[in-house]
Amino acid sequence: MSVPAGHGVSVRIEACGKTFADGTRALEPATLDIARGETLVLLGPSGCGKTTMLRIIAGLELPDAGGRVLFDGNDMTSVPIERRNVGMVFQSYALFPNMSVADNIGYGLKIRGMARQERAARVAELVALTNISGLENRRVDQLSGGQRQRVALARAVAIRPGILLLDEPLTALDAALRDRLRGELNRLLRALGITTIYVTHDQSEAMELGDRIVVMQRGSIAQIGTPREIYFKPKNRFVAEFIGAANIIEAPVENGELVLPGGRQPIGGEASQAAAVAMIRPETIGVVEEGAAPLSGTIDSVSFIGDRQRMLVSGASDKVLTVDAPNTIKAQAGERIGLLIAAEAVRLLPSEN
Amino acid sequence: MRDRLIFTGQLLFTLLVAAFLVVPAILSISAGVTVNYFRGISSGVTLQWVFQVWELYAGTILLSFVIAFATLAATLVAGVPAAYALHVRAGRLSRIIEEVITLPLAIPGLAIALALLFTYQGFSDFRRSWLFILTGHVIYTMPFMVRSVMAVFATIDIKTLDEGAASLGAPPWRRFRDVIVPNAVPGILAGSLMVVTLSLGEFNLTWMLHTPLTKTLPIGLADSYASMRLEVASAYTLIFFVMIIPLLVAMQMFADQEQKR
Amino acid sequence: MPHKSFVWLCLLPLVVLTVAFFLLPMARLVVTGAEGPHGLAGYLAILVEPRYRATLINTVLLAAATTVVTLVVATVAGMFLQRHRFPGRAVLIAMLTFPLAFPGVVVGFLIILLAGRQGLIGDLSNRMFGEKLVFAYSIFGLFLGYLYFSIPRVILTIMAAVQKLDIGLEEAARSLGASPWAVQRDVVLPALGPAFVASGAIAFATAMGAFGTAFTLATNIDVLPMLIYTEFTLAANFATSAALSVGLGIIAWAILALARSFSGSTVAAAG
Numbered sequence: 084m085s086v087p088a089g090h091g092v093s094v095r096i097e098a099c100g101k102t103f104a105d106g107t108r109a110l111e112p113a114t115l116d117i118a119r120g121e122t123l124v125l126l127g128p129s130g131c132g133k134t135t136m137l138r139i140i141a142g143l144e145l146p147d148a149g150g151r152v153l154f155d156g157n158d159m160t161s162v163p164i165e166r167r168n169v170g171m172v173f174q175s176y177a178l179f180p181n182m183s184v185a186d187n188i189g190y191g192l193k194i195r196g197m198a199r200q201e202r203a204a205r206v207a208e209l210v211a212l213t214n215i216s217g218l219e220n221r222r223v224d225q226l227s228g229g230q231r232q233r234v235a236l237a238r239a240v241a242i243r244p245g246i247l248l249l250d251e252p253l254t255a256l257d258a259a260l261r262d263r264l265r266g267e268l269n270r271l272l273r274a275l276g277i278t279t280i281y282v283t284h285d286q287s288e289a290m291e292l293g294d295r296i297v298v299m300q301r302g303s304i305a306q307i308g309t310p311r312e313i314y315f316k317p318k319n320r321f322v323a324e325f326i327g328a329a330n331i332i333e334a335p336v337e338n339g340e341l342v343l344p345g346g347r348q349p350i351g352g353e354a355s356q357a358a359a360v361a362m363i364r365p366e367t368i369g370v371v372e373e374g375a376a377p378l379s380g381t382i383d384s385v386s387f388i389g390d391r392q393r394m395l396v397s398g399a400s401d402k403v404l405t406v407d408a409p410n411t412i413k414a415q416a417g418e419r420i421g422l423l424i425a426a427e428a429v430r431l432l433p434s435e436n
Numbered sequence: 437m438r439d440r441l442i443f444t445g446q447l448l449f450t451l452l453v454a455a456f457l458v459v460p461a462i463l464s465i466s467a468g469v470t471v472n473y474f475r476g477i478s479s480g481v482t483l484q485w486v487f488q489v490w491e492l493y494a495g496t497i498l499l500s501f502v503i504a505f506a507t508l509a510a511t512l513v514a515g516v517p518a519a520y521a522l523h524v525r526a527g528r529l530s531r532i533i534e535e536v537i538t539l540p541l542a543i544p545g546l547a548i549a550l551a552l553l554f555t556y557q558g559f560s561d562f563r564r565s566w567l568f569i570l571t572g573h574v575i576y577t578m579p580f581m582v583r584s585v586m587a588v589f590a591t592i593d594i595k596t597l598d599e600g601a602a603s604l605g606a607p608p609w610r611r612f613r614d615v616i617v618p619n620a621v622p623g624i625l626a627g628s629l630m631v632v633t634l635s636l637g638e639f640n641l642t643w644m645l646h647t648p649l650t651k652t653l654p655i656g657l658a659d660s661y662a663s664m665r666l667e668v669a670s671a672y673t674l675i676f677f678v679m680i681i682p683l684l685v686a687m688q689m690f691a692d693q694e695q696k697r
Numbered sequence: 698m699p700h701k702s703f704v705w706l707c708l709l710p711l712v713v714l715t716v717a718f719f720l721l722p723m724a725r726l727v728v729t730g731a732e733g734p735h736g737l738a739g740y741l742a743i744l745v746e747p748r749y750r751a752t753l754i755n756t757v758l759l760a761a762a763t764t765v766v767t768l769v770v771a772t773v774a775g776m777f778l779q780r781h782r783f784p785g786r787a788v789l790i791a792m793l794t795f796p797l798a799f800p801g802v803v804v805g806f807l808i809i810l811l812a813g814r815q816g817l818i819g820d821l822s823n824r825m826f827g828e829k830l831v832f833a834y835s836i837f838g839l840f841l842g843y844l845y846f847s848i849p850r851v852i853l854t855i856m857a858a859v860q861k862l863d864i865g866l867e868e869a870a871r872s873l874g875a876s877p878w879a880v881q882r883d884v885v886l887p888a889l890g891p892a893f894v895a896s897g898a899i900a901f902a903t904a905m906g907a908f909g910t911a912f913t914l915a916t917n918i919d920v921l922p923m924l925i926y927t928e929f930t931l932a933a934n935f936a937t938s939a940a941l942s943v944g945l946g947i948i949a950w951a952i953l954a955l956a957r958s959f960s961g962s963t964v965a966a967a968g
Contacts, residue, residue: 104527143599163699164602175593177600181618190614191604242604446777453774454792457845460807461796463817467810474815514714517707525704533708537715542950543723544906546922547942550929551722554729554939571718578711608703637800639909640922644929654909658802661913666815673803684795 091277092154092245093119094140099150101135109135111303112150119155122272122279124293126286128325131299133282134250140280141248142167154245170244174251176235178223184234185210185219191242209237212271228256229264236268240275247272247279253288265291286326290314298322315364320432323362328407330363331432332400341429345399346378351426362430365393365407369423370414376421380404384416396422465677467670485671489660493672496656497679503566503652504635507573511631514574515581516624520616522582523589524598538579545576545640553644566650572641577634581627588623626690633683637676653679730943733936742937743944749924753944756921759836760904763843767851767900768893770844775855776885790856797849801842801909808842808914809833836918842910847903851896858892891960898956902949921945 093116100112110132117123125133138144140152142164152159159167170191178187185206192202210216213233218226226234232252239247252268253261269292272279283289289296290310298305298313298321306318317323320331332341335358340347350361373379380399385392387410394406394414399422406422414420467473471480518537522530540548552572557563594616601611617624639654646655653676660669733739743749778790796804812818812833822830832838862885870880908922921941929938 141603143602164599165605165607168605169603171600171603173596173600175596177593177596179597179600179615179619180592181615181621190601190606194605194610238604248603443781446773446781447783450774450777450789450793453770453848454789457796457848458792459817460811460845463810464807510714514710518711521704521707533712533715536720537711539950540719542902542953543946544908544922544942544949546906546908546925547726547946548719548722550925550938550942551726552718554935555722555725574714575719578714582711602700608700612703612707633798637798637803639800639802639912640906643908643912644926654800654802657800657806658909658913661802661806661809662915666810669806670810673806676803680798681795684798685791688791688794 091119093117093156094246094278094280095151095153095156096136096140096146097151097153099136099139099146099152101132101139101144101150102147108302110139112147113304115297115304115307117278117280119278120276122281122292122294124289124296125280125282125299126284126289126293126296126325127299127305128284130301132302133284133297133299136299137248137250137280137282140246141169141171168242168245169248170239170242170246171248172232172235172239172250172252174254176231176252176255178226178231178234178238180223182223183219184215184221184223184226187223187234188238188241191238195242205241209241212240213237214267229260232256232264236271245278247275247277249279249281251283252281253283253285268292290326298325300325316430317362317432320360320362323430323432328365328405330365330368330400330402330404332361332363332402332404333434334359334361334400343378343400345380345422346376348378348424348429349426350429350431356431358434360432360434362432363404363424363428365405366391367424367428368404368406368408370394370406370408370412371421371423373419373421376423378422378424379419380422382414382416382418382420385414396420461677464670464673467667468674469671470667473666473670485667486674488668489672489675492668493653493656493660496651496653497675499566499650500636500653503570503573504632506570507577507635508628508631510570510574511578511581512624512628515578515627516585516617516620517612519582519585519589519620519623520594520612523586524595534582537582540576541579545572545638546644548572548575549641549644552641564647564649569642569645569650569652572645573635573638576638576641577631580630580634581624584627584630585620585623588620592619594619622690622694626687626694629683629687629690633680633687636680636683726939727943729935730940731936733934733940739936739940740943743941748919749941752919752921752924755836755919756905759840759843759920760901762840763847763904764897764901767844767847768897771848771851771855771896772889772893775852776859778852779856779859793852794849796845797853799846801846801907801911802913803909804842804845805910805913807845808838808910812838812841834914834917838914839911839918839920842914843904843907846907846910847900850903851900854892854896854899855889858889862888894956894960898952902952905949905952906945 095117096113096115098112098114099110100108101110102108113136125136127133135144139146139150142159142162146152146160150160154167179190182190188209189202189206192205197205206219210219213236215230215233215237218230218234223231223234232255235252253264256264265288272292281288281292293310295307295309296313297307300321306313306322308316313322314326317326317329323329323331332343334341334343336342336350336356340349341359341361350359369376378399380396383395383397383403385394390410391407392410392412394408396404396406404422408414466477468485469481469483470477471482522534549572552568556568562568597615597619598611601615606614637654638652639658642652642655643658646652651659657669657672657676660672664672730739731737735742743753774793778786778793810816812831814831816831816833819829819831822828866884866888867880870884875883906922908926911918911920911923912926922945925938925941925945928934928941
């Protein structure tokens with residue numbers, strides 16, 4: 084079958100589960116659609132099944148019986164990776180130590196039988212695109228971590244893959260470099276516009292790069308949504324706590340209000356339950372004079388973080404609340420304050436057990 | 437003061453051990469170029485014994501090289517792909533295969549040679565040719581090649597490199613040729629040195645497997661030790677040293693280099 | 698071609714070679730061992746027949762003595778070489794390791810040059826005491842030969858193990874007041890334990906199976922490999938030679954397998 088080159092494919096995985104030979108269930112049967120040109124991030128802690136899902140899409144693992152992988156509607160389940168036309172960036176980069184940078188980038192083109200001159204032109208194009216001019220003849224072990232990452236990306240993109248697969252491509256780098264490359268990677272992915280699946284355990288990477296994020300937990304999909312949906316409307320406590328900081332409050336409900344030790348907090352939408360588990364993001368809590376809000380508490384501590392200050396407030400809820408306040412507010416430990424929270428900022432979660 | 441004493445004591449001991457190993461070799465080398473060993477080096481220095489050995493035993497030396505390189509070829513062709521397969525398919529079956537092919541390291545050569553004799557003595561053409569010796573050498577040296585290559589695979593994450601090449605569209609044999617073998621070169625070289633060195637010096641198996649027409653160097657050595665004058669035997673040993681020591685030095689340099697990496 | 702088939706194809710030449718020239722012959726050897734006049738009982742002869750049993754005990758004692766002495770010598774020299782840097786060290790290491798690939802026959806010849814009828818030791822003793830000391834052809838000559846090929850191998854293993862020792866452990870012991878001897882006894886030697894087991898097993902198994910040295914020294918001391926050889930060639934006693942070979946193989950293999958289960962690392966004999 085032929086795969087349209089360069090424009091990207093749409094991907095559908097259907098009931099793909101994975102049980103390893105030793106009986107461990109790495110992935111519960113999952114179904115997922117990825118649109119052409121979309122960047123989808125698989126996010127979760129280690130062992131959540133995200134890498135297994137990526138490897139199934141890549142063709143490095145076979146799904147359990149019944150699972151199917153479709154590219155543009157064509158069943159690719161039994162097609163090995165070398166005939167799927169995927170570009171893959173490995174966590175360790177998997178650059179070939181026996182080849183120069185240019186030979187690494189050109190290897191996939193050589194396999195495809197591209198003529199030497201044409202190949203050189205394409206390699207030069209990618210060298211320019213990924214900002215590694217001057218390194219073409221270096222050996223792989225002479226490169227820095229960031230340079231390796233770019234070479235790996237250039238090599239994966241060189242073959243004009245139908246889909247780009249990235250397995251924690253920034254994890255091996257130190258924090259400062261990671262932040263810078265994340266921005267570069269984002270621009271590059273937007274410029275290429277091909278279907279991309281990106282595996283990471285880092286929520287800020289997921290937020291910045293993903294059109295949609297798939298949050299995974301213990302082998303299953305916990306939630307699929309845009310970064311905003313995932314952040315503001317987490318479906319469960321795991322997602323709420325995994326993405327960003329979250330205050331999780333369990334309290335009885337009366338007349339559409341949470342009944343808390345420090346007052347009553349209105350909740351938006353349907354509030355028919357008698358008790359609720361609610362999530363409130365720290366930065367959605369406004370700090371006001373005591374009495375100016377229905378809810379009040381006592382500041383336990385204030386830490387100045389730079390762009391904001393983080394307060395721990397007790398007495399408002401049965402647990403200590405984390406509040407991110409603007410760095411201009413003057414407040415100190417021991418002070419009583421009011422906590423102003425919009426009803427829409429209180430997100431009700433399904434109660435567990 | 438006490439440290440000094442301990443150091444000196446250990447140094448002397450180590451020197452003594454080194455002397456035990458080196459002095460006989462020097463005796464042998466000097467005997468090989470002495471006119472008359474019994475009268476000592478004062479009787480004069482000569483290469484006549486070396487030439488005599490060459491006249492008598494050139495055939496054995498040649499055959500040893502033929503067998504060593506044939507052994508190398510066989511261990512390369514069978515051992516390198518197998519090392520790759522055993523590495524990527526690490527499972528119970530692989531462990532069993534690895535275990536079986538390493539058995540010849542534990543089982544004395546004499547036993548393996550007898551086993552080959554009992555099995556193949558009926559095939560007289562095969563039994564009489566140097567290929568019979570070759571089979572013994574291949575079985576005996578194979579584990580060194582396989583392990584040496586597998587040791588390299590264990591350090592470079594060959595599995596991910598293989599997957600990387602696959603993701604770029606390379607079919608299995610291209611991956612093997614373009615990525616796996618080039619990256620296994622240090623192990624292949626180290627294994628090759630080992631295989632050639634061991635094959636050139638192999639005696640236990642070869643003594644049982646050889647015929648009067650298929651004598652290798654170590655067989656010739658044993659022959660000369662039993663029936664030739666000491667000077668000739670020494671000259672023959674000298675030739676063996678000249679062949680084997682460069683290989684040993686190369687092996688040592690290789691090991692040092694690997695350690696530095 | 699799918700990857701799985703390619704992997705099997707990679708294994709094929711090795712499997713064919715191993716089956717044809719190792720497994721099949723080994724099976725044949727085991728069968729031959731039971732084809733003597735006593736059938737399967739032939740396998741017991743190694744333990745029951747006094748002459749065979751004496752040879753077995755001889756061989757085991759000789760191999761054990763070789764192992765113990767080699768370990769002591771190699772530990773002293775190996776620790777010294779790994780822990781000190783001095784001019785000439787590299788040369789010394791080279792001298793101690795170069796006999797690594799000498800075949801047994803050559804080692805036997807070197808022992809003859811050292812302690813044989815025209816040997817150096819005899820020559821020296823003759824000049825000093827007027828008596829020629831010749832012991833190459835005795836059990837002591839054989840023992841010396843076994844030491845000769847065991848020392849280089851064991852020294853290399855011990856040196857590698859010493860290099861991996863965490864010097865911090867020794868410093869910790871000293872900080873707690875241990876004397877240099879106590880540090881050696883309580884910290885260093887126990888840490889080298891696995892290396893002792895591994896290299897000792899190799900030395901033992903190699904000495905059990907060594908044939909070339911005994912062959913060259915042509916001694917009247919019976920060791921198991923020589924017994925097998927004479928049974929096969931001189932007595933044409935095929936079943937017995939096969940049975941003894943199987944016995945020897947099992948002993949050597951068992952020692953190495955045991956050592957491996959102790960030390961965890963891969964242990965193998967060579968030569």
